[in-house]
Amino acid sequence: MIAQLVFLIILAAAVFLFSKNTGKIRRNILLGKDADRSDQPALRWKTMAKVALGQSKMGKRPVAAIMHLFIYVGFVIINIEVLEITIDGLFGSHRVFSRPLGSLYGLLIGGFEILALLVLVSCVVFLSRRNLLKLKRFQGPEMKEWPRSDANYILFIEILLMTAFLTMNAADYKLQALHFGHYIKAGSFPVSALIAPLLPSNASSLVMIERGCWWFHIIGILAFLNYLPYSKHFHILLAFPNTYYSKLSPKGQFSNMASVTNEVKAMVDPSFVPAATEPGRFGAKDATDLTWKNLMDAYTCTECGRCTSVCPANNTGKLLSPRKIMMDTRDRITEIGNNLDKQGKDFQDNKTLLDDYISREELWACTTCNACTEACPVNIDPLNIITEMRRFIVMEESQAPPSLNNMFSNVENNGAPWKYSNADRMNWAESD
Amino acid sequence: MNELHIPTMAQMAAEGKAPEILFWVGCAGSFDERAQKITRSICKILQHVGLSYAVLGTEESCTGDPAKRAGNEFLFQMQALTNIEVLNAYAVKKIVTGCPHCFNTLKNEYPQLGGNYEVIHHTELIQQLIDEGKLKTEDNESFKGKRITYHDACYLGRGNNVYEAPRNALQVLDAELVEMKRCRSNGLCCGAGGAQMFKEAEPGKKEINIERIEDAIEAKAQIVASACPFCMTMLRDGVKIKEKEQEIQVLDIAEITARANGL
Structure with a gap:
């Protein structure tokens, strides 16, 4: 008894x-931002059954x-x-x-x-x-x-x-x-x-x-x-919900930022009235700028390193490791959560995911090749976090590497990433 | 082969005509000297099969892909909206691209911004033309017995699950096709994606294109087939640095197809 x-x-x-x-x-x-992953429930169940329950990506x-x-x-x-x-x-x-x-x-x-x-x-x-x-x-x-x-x-x-x-x-x-x-x-x-x-x-x-x-x-x-x-x-x-909420669009497709669409449309057409979006920064500086799905990805990561082992940047000795991106994101959001519990919600620790955890050198080494997302057995997407942080560096800070700024101004001025005049765009048709 | 006649959308519209398909050349295909040859090969193929097509010429502008991958969403969307305006003004329905990056951007990222088109990559078009019997490999001598390996472009393969079309285009040759140890969904990037093409690589032990060309050397390939103008640049640089210019040739699927058809 x-x-x-x-x-x-x-x-x-x-x-x-x-x-x-x-x-x-x-x-x-x-604590992450909203993201709608409620579409196509049938395909989501199927993905979960195949990838999490059926372990389909482990076979490699x-x-x-x-x-x-x-x-x-x-x-x-x-x-x-x-x-x-x-x-x-x-x-x-x-x-x-x-x-x-x-x-x-x-x-x-x-x-x-x-x-x-x-x-x-x-x-x-x-x-x-x-x-x-x-x-x-x-x-x-x-x-x-x-x-x-x-x-x-x-x-x-x-x-x-x-x-x-x-x-x-x-x-x-x-x-x-x-x-x-x-x-x-x-x-x-x-x-x-x-x-x-x-x-x-x-x-x-x-x-x-x-x-x-x-x-x-x-x-x-x-x-x-x-x-x-x-x-x-x-x-x-978490493998189960995380695969359920997988990105279902082609891997090559990056999200179009609605907040940017509003501004761009307003620039092109002054009569355009933007739909209401929540104010916030462009891209991600801290873990709370990421979506809840990014954060779920981070807590789902079991540090197996398949992503890092196929990363072309990591393979050639660069600092970038997709696994570290996920671990840093998890550690940072956990720290933010702990601060919230211990210090209250107005507390600022003056730290951010960018720089205190993830360096710019890591972010700029990515070729966006999707080898990491392909390799992950539970459909984690480190590339999305990298892109969001690049967006912050470029659009909020204007701190892109100088050569990329050159590329941007070429695209802006000549409609091509190189310094060629648009008038020469069809010269290829003449020579052989 | 008859002389190349390359119609533009503007010319056709002036004549009150609309082509069946728009050939989106892309910036590399327009300006990069090596990639220009790929562009001409694609035109030769289109002309040879008698497909009604046109290019935008000076009305074409960067899709915004490198800006988007680098994090400049503003610039990307500006480019996208401008291009969509042009494409919609011509009531474009179907597009073939010479570049996997343009392909991915037009196909996946333009619809949300109001640009809805059927977009295919040139290797997919080539496969269709072969399947329809419109492309025959008449001059089979050029590639007879050659060891050819295909390098998967990230935005074609992993990005959009196009693995078979480029391989099928090679299958019709009387050549020996081999795979590199990292291929298909395991394919290794050439190092150019994500706007890396336009900047120096971060410090490391090695350049990515060297790592990749070593895979091709290990596979003892005589020809590395590519389907992307950026991969083309990276792989050719790799071959040069490895001093294998005598042993290894890098050719686009379009160039291989054109040559095999005596174009």
Whole structure:
């Protein structure tokens, strides 16, 4: 009875804390500007099903894709077991699903065990890719300190959880064989049966191990749940809404700024009355100038580095890394959110996403080639953030690189990016 | 081949005629010496198949693409509105472009501003003409047994999912087609996009066009086929810097098609 009470308190605290922190991320995302992504719901559902649920963009890197699939399927399916554990915890039952499910239960537990083993192996492989093989994709200047530890913690926690799960089953399996107490014959244990011989054979030690692992496993899961809002691992939740709200237009199409259309039309036609738009700056200087979708992108990023590894600028040693653009955006909006909570809404920290986080050198290195957006397995769009920040630099500050200012004035004066007279535009027709 | 006769929209309108398709030449195609050859190849093809077309000539102006990618939305929209006014005045319905950047801008970014046209890139037109049997590869000798690789232009491939048309245009040649290790949706940019063409690259270890031409060298290509005047410039510079001018030729799909048809 005390155990049930303790379980209830831990569970309630975990759910409460998780909702609170997730709510903060939601609030931070909504600090962004409006963007309408409510069109074409059918296509949006389809995109989400294909890209998030179906992992369609992972296949380009087959090794990572398979390992990730094991962990993903393992996570989703083993959650059925977590449901049973939660019911057992609340009502003091043991393996409550075993009776109603009958022989299916054995199949289910056996399946969980195999998945748990696959998850375990995948996590070990992933850890060694990061720390022993030191794959280039996981290095890079933005992958030091917290991002580096974060990735390792996630894998390490998953290994611990799976080990606890299998050890618990092994003890249970042995206790079942001993016909001890309430340990009724239930489930099949293709993996834990193999580790069972390593455990002691007296019943009281086995019960200790079984209970110990049970508590460790479920508290570990609840703790991990509460780790998510602080971690890149949050992608397991946001991948779904983020792909739902994907950009659906061709990748080459950049948005036309309505605020600019108003001004340009008024310039061309003085009788033009612009539609009301909210006042604001052109482009983005800080994270709050970006749209909520840009910010959702930032919180969805799991720092896998596929974008950076295909970026032509990054590949040739330039400072630009699309992954860093996303991480900086996330870190900045989180900072703004924290300031809001701690210092109130009038507080200014005199910092901005531009310059304090993202340098101009990074922004001007982009070729807008869309390799990053193509590579992202969850349809994040770093290019849109880069463009918005360029717009601020050019239209609000007039601080474009001098050679680009030359290009602008050529376009303005001669209708071509080079200094050629428009009268010569058809000279090509004459020579051969 | 008969002498090139290049009608302008203004001339045709004066005669009370309207062409079936407008050929949007683009700034590179108009002014860049190397790209002018591509422009003429496209005209040769159009004339050869007897398609009724015209160009805007001095009435054409930059689409605003480089300004937009560089963040100058004002300039882009000024250009767009001016061009749309001209295009709508001629009641243009269909446009073929010689450049993926013009193609993308006209096709995707003009409609919202009041410019609605059917826009295709010249490689798509070439594929259509081949499919319709209007273009036959009569002179197949020029490319016989040559190793050709196609370099995907970002604003054609990833930008607009046009991967097959340029490849299909090469398929009809009696040549050996090879892919570079980074191709199609994984294709590596030439380094010119996003207004990089008009500025120095940021400091780094290497120029992007060198990285790209190394892919072509690795594929042992004798001809790098391009579909974009900016890629053309970058790739040719790459070949020059690598001193491979004897081994590797960079040609536009339009030039290859024109030559294969004896034009």
